[in-house]
Amino acid sequence: MVSRVIPVDPFDLVIFGGTGDLARRKILPGLYRRYQAGQMPEEARIIAAARSDHDDAEFRDIARAAIEEFIPEGKRDAASLDEFIERLSYVAIDATGDDGWAPLSEKMREGMIRAFYFSVAPSLFGPIAERLHQHGIAGPDSRIVVEKPFGRDLASARKLNQTLAQHFDETQIYRIDHYLGKETVQNLMAVRFGNVLFEPLWNAQYVDHIQITVAETVGVDGRGAYYDKSGAMRDMVQNHLMQLLCLIAMEPPSRFDPDAVRDEKLKVIRALEPVEPYQIVRGQYEAGGGQPSYRDHAENPRSLTESFVAMKINVSNWRWAGTPFYLRTGKRLKARTSEIAVVFKDAPHSIFGAEAGRHRNILTIRLQPNEGMMLGVTIKEPGPGGMRLVDVPLDMTFADALGPEAEDVPDAYERLIMDVIRGNQTLFMRGDEVEAAWAWTDPIIQAWEERDDAPKPYDPGTSGPEDAQMLMHREGRRWREIRD
Template structure:
């Protein structure tokens, strides 16, 4: 294990996780903190305090962690000695967020003068209550930081309400609105790819780019989240946050520096330049879907309406595809196609930048379709690929599409940290670049709300698609009428 590094202000660190017994904490947060500890990225003075309503003592809590969190650590990174050292950092405090006296107990556990990071891994409805009671217990000071998990609101008014409530006690510079997609190595590398390479930046605009696709496809269904998901849907759960953030990084102008606000200023400009949808636009340029019975992962699976806790007449979408435009000089008339869905054929997240074909067909026998694509794969593997045309061996000038694979894993021997680990380290070190600012969040909701409300006005049911497919046929027609096709 590397020697631990201290945070910038030299204070001891108290990482306090609300919802510390929940699924996210066990599957993602504690494994990520273990990896940070393993690689020396937590201060030696760190304590991790989980809160929950279970009446556990510390021994029962550690047993729960052993049973529910340890298996989510990569086997090659696990060793007993480091795990034992990590467990020594863990504490447990029984806390009901509705009970003010419980926060007094938390105040007794937290060390005076510590750098407190409050991770709110709870329902957003509890954010206001938690922040109010933390402040009342004297736990919020100028050094405190708060991490907010999505979804941050259900619409623009609720997002504003959350921001106002949290902002009463924490300055904007103390608030970390987390989107784990922004912690992915390939997403962060996209800024370097765009602005650090002179061969790409002059081409990164209309008319050189003919279209951009962003896909986040999930193989799993709603599972145990059905009760939450049915009141949310794919638009609120994925597109309004994850996909819009990816779009911002693809489309933003060069920031004046790598300062957090300089980067976020440019992302905000993209969100404010997104064309607003009229009711006619919604009917023409959006597709909602809902998965039905099918085969996924070589197993028969239920349709959405058969899932537990889903009303039999639910109109909640599990799939969204849409075409949108960014009204700026750089992106004038370039369509952006966004797609996300559950129970898709396979898990896949990618950004596809399609470059315009040469204006004159010098090679008349060239195969049809797009000559050049930049494909940025985010999951399950992270890769950057450039598709170009090349001559086939032999006589004549027959062409074939080939792929230049920018193999980052071979080029760099350093370990690639998982998204939550990278973002938690950023929180500890006070780096805000890869977290959403308040005005970004509200601009995203201001764009998404009219679409969601428009669907209600139109009153159409989502189009059915079989589990294990790539979504409803209407999503393919959305691109086909422009002469494009989804890249699977």
């Protein structure tokens, strides 16, 4: 199989916060890989802007060091790295003042796509947007990329949207959620809407329930102060897991078009029922394995912030009425994994009798690690002795099915940044979508804050609090095992 790499049009990309952690870990390495793949035209230029006082040569050294740190030696070569580095320049800039904006304006070229990546704190979005227009740097065809958090509640999300809307049209704003750039997430749409096999079964008549799990083995060390003001609900459920839920549950859009796709996602969010207290479990990891507890990491001995959330969600529409969605995410769990499991109902009648046991088809969409899909199918166990049934997997792991090319699948940030240059907003969140997600999330958070609910403690290296297991056990269901 030969992958097709289609070059984008020439562009000037300005990275505000260009010396920050995200730029070093993801943005600059991702852009280098796109250059290596031949997707970045010769005329493309990347300009880093930050408060630090560097010249071009100093920033190029920073960028080179970042690429050498985050891209393995076997995946880079000296010639292409030298060529890529030559396309970088730097401007020292004051995001809230006047210094640096004139030099940045002078660097921008006519006739090029102009994109601006706001890899900075949300408090700087407004000042930067205002100065881009004051200095004539951004025009009606320019694009801006903003990172989460998109507010911390509905009121702040609305204010943020209003601030950006003062200077940019909605068609110019790209709210980035890297989960939507993952190859498997996009393949989810291909599997659903490109195969007659699945879509007729994708409803409450055939699906018993759906599980969405995003588990991490790391704790919040190093970002405890930030996380303690956020928690798993704000940090993961309101955005990442919500987006996965929307893609699983949405109706087929009329076409693969940004607004058509996002219209259907918005309908899902608006169809979510309120979550009752007994339908949600919050947890907080204890000390263990030589590692401190969450409260130690957060430096808050009385913290009531959750590092784990499990919840049951109902979607009130014709397609999904009666089919629950179970969401689960947490820190310091037994393995790092992200997956969606579509658990189909039992056959309406078993001709093999009770001794054959219970067997179900399960479609597993694995986001990380080892991206791919697996469909569980029931067959006869080989050998004599009667009709004994066994479940076997039809494995569609990308690395096995697609060979070496699967190893070079673009990282989520690579794909999404190139979509910005193309002007394709399909995999980015729209403003009303963000606000609808917060409108559903806020009452849940407010309810447990009003009750002073304490999260349930759990041991590191487990699947979370025991209460989370009971969330499903009491309905005759079981969580899938968390494993890498």
